[in-house]
Amino acid sequence: MITQSVDAPAGSKSEQAYAAIKEKILAGKYTPGYRLVLAKIADDLGFSVVPVREAIRRLEAESYVTFERNVGATVAGIDPTEYLYTMQTLSIVEGAATALSAPRIMPADVARARAVNERMRECLGHFDPVQFTALNLEFHSILFENCPNPHILDLVHRGWNRLQALRSSTFSYVPGRAQQSVAEHEALLALIEGGAGPDDVEHTARAHRTATLDAYLTHTNHPTQH
Amino acid sequence: MITQSVDAPAGSKSEQAYAAIKEKILAGKYTPGYRLVLAKIADDLGFSVVPVREAIRRLEAESYVTFERNVGATVAGIDPTEYLYTMQTLSIVEGAATALSAPRIMPADVARARAVNERMRECLGHFDPVQFTALNLEFHSILFENCPNPHILDLVHRGWNRLQALRSSTFSYVPGRAQQSVAEHEALLALIEGGAGPDDVEHTARAHRTATLDAYLTHTNHPTQH
DNA sequence: CTTAGGATGATCGTATACGATTTCGTACTT
DNA sequence: AAGTACGAAATCGTATACGATCATCCTAAG
Numbered sequence: 001m002i003t004q005s006v007d008a009p010a011g012s013k014s015e016q017a018y019a020a021i022k023e024k025i026l027a028g029k030y031t032p033g034y035r036l037v038l039a040k041i042a043d044d045l046g047f048s049v050v051p052v053r054e055a056i057r058r059l060e061a062e063s064y065v066t067f068e069r070n071v072g073a074t075v076a077g078i079d080p081t082e083y084l085y086t087m088q089t090l091s092i093v094e095g096a097a098t099a100l101s102a103p104r105i106m107p108a109d110v111a112r113a114r115a116v117n118e119r120m121r122e123c124l125g126h127f128d129p130v131q132f133t134a135l136n137l138e139f140h141s142i143l144f145e146n147c148p149n150p151h152i153l154d155l156v157h158r159g160w161n162r163l164q165a166l167r168s169s170t171f172s173y174v175p176g177r178a179q180q181s182v183a184e185h186e187a188l189l190a191l192i193e194g195g196a197g198p199d200d201v202e203h204t205a206r207a208h209r210t211a212t213l214d215a216y217l218t219h220t221n222h223p224t225q226h
Numbered sequence: 227m228i229t230q231s232v233d234a235p236a237g238s239k240s241e242q243a244y245a246a247i248k249e250k251i252l253a254g255k256y257t258p259g260y261r262l263v264l265a266k267i268a269d270d271l272g273f274s275v276v277p278v279r280e281a282i283r284r285l286e287a288e289s290y291v292t293f294e295r296n297v298g299a300t301v302a303g304i305d306p307t308e309y310l311y312t313m314q315t316l317s318i319v320e321g322a323a324t325a326l327s328a329p330r331i332m333p334a335d336v337a338r339a340r341a342v343n344e345r346m347r348e349c350l351g352h353f354d355p356v357q358f359t360a361l362n363l364e365f366h367s368i369l370f371e372n373c374p375n376p377h378i379l380d381l382v383h384r385g386w387n388r389l390q391a392l393r394s395s396t397f398s399y400v401p402g403r404a405q406q407s408v409a410e411h412e413a414l415l416a417l418i419e420g421g422a423g424p425d426d427v428e429h430t431a432r433a434h435r436t437a438t439l440d441a442y443l444t445h446t447n448h449p450t451q452h
Numbered sequence: 453c454t455t456a457g458g459a460t461g462a463t464c465g466t467a468t469a470c471g472a473t474t475t476c477g478t479a480c481t482t
Numbered sequence: 483a484a485g486t487a488c489g490a491a492a493t494c495g496t497a498t499a500c501g502a503t504c505a506t507c508c509t510a511a512g
Contacts, residue, residue: 012295012465014283038494048467050276053494057240057280061287069238070473070494089377096318151315155381238495264464274497279464296464296503 014051018058025064036073087213090159095206097144097156099198104146110189113142117185174215184208240277244284251290251301262299313439316385321432323370323382325424330372336415339368343411400445410434
């Protein structure tokens, strides 16, 4: 028997609420500091407060929102330090995921990744941050998606999500970094094609992200961490 | 009016429920596969189902339990593959945390760590897995606790928690590995004392954990991963 | 003996209700 | 005028109730 109606969003209401709120945060409709009032959100969605509350606690566990007892939830803060921490963490887990993934990457995958990178190169002229970011994620996804360890993969996905949330609301791009990024992508692909060892792949992948972080720190004159 | 009795555990009931369930999982009272029935747990704690449900969803987000719609929650899986994934992830994040922590480690910290390691060495004769594990965590905590990035530190703590949960219910120890571990600890301390670079520290710290994983895989004839 | 079908019980999912806590504005005191 | 005390409004926290869904067992047909 078919229990799932065709047009209903999948899952329970708490899951729908989770997805809806998360999407609004990532889309920048709920900006950081925005007060998430249970009753209001419940009313907007047409649900009661219980599933909404559950969704918010889940978002809290994933650090999308901060929660204070008897006060409520607000969209999580996004100071530059947070960006630094997120990028640093992502550089580590993504580097590892890419290295673990590398032996399973087929020539066809490399070709796809290269095609994406070429589209990024074409973007450089009429620069569109949103499109460039989307292509960047697509490129790296091809490189790390074959990672056989689901825990690491999960950490990578969380890092990208968090990064997207931070970027959409606060940070702009560092001039000149995009071109460098495209070149580093090509170098990374060459390395994988050449059958480089996992240590080399990991080091290069991590360095790629670290370079982005450094560019940001230099650009914004952020106090270097100790 | 005083509504909070003096000896009550701090926080809301959902937080109490979260802590209570998590502790029972880590203590091995709820073994993997154990069925977590909302009504029963609520009854045991004297709460209603709502905060218990919230606690379980939070534990799900932290992957302590698995949840299936309209069926319920069970304590999260425990197959050898899970152990492998957890160890592999921990080797990566702990290696990074240790490397980031290394420059901030004072001679006094090294001395403390060495003292702990000596107690581990003394343990080798009359081997007590529980005590040895506790000392092992204490040793490594000294080495990674100064990591300035709270995200990475959080991942390390989660990994250790998860490992503890897995071990308490399923895995025994590999003969001979403990002695090797103590020796590797000493080598790691020497490296840090000598002011080795972060790359060296990270590599050595990761190798230490990888060696434990390999010993386990060999010992159990687990099919090697690709 | 096997298997399809349906009844029953166990459990989850969420709406509603109400008590508890915080916040904020207002009036009163000094 | 500044600070404090009080009270009302907003919001959270949880208990209860009930409908929805899934698992199990029983029955009966093949």
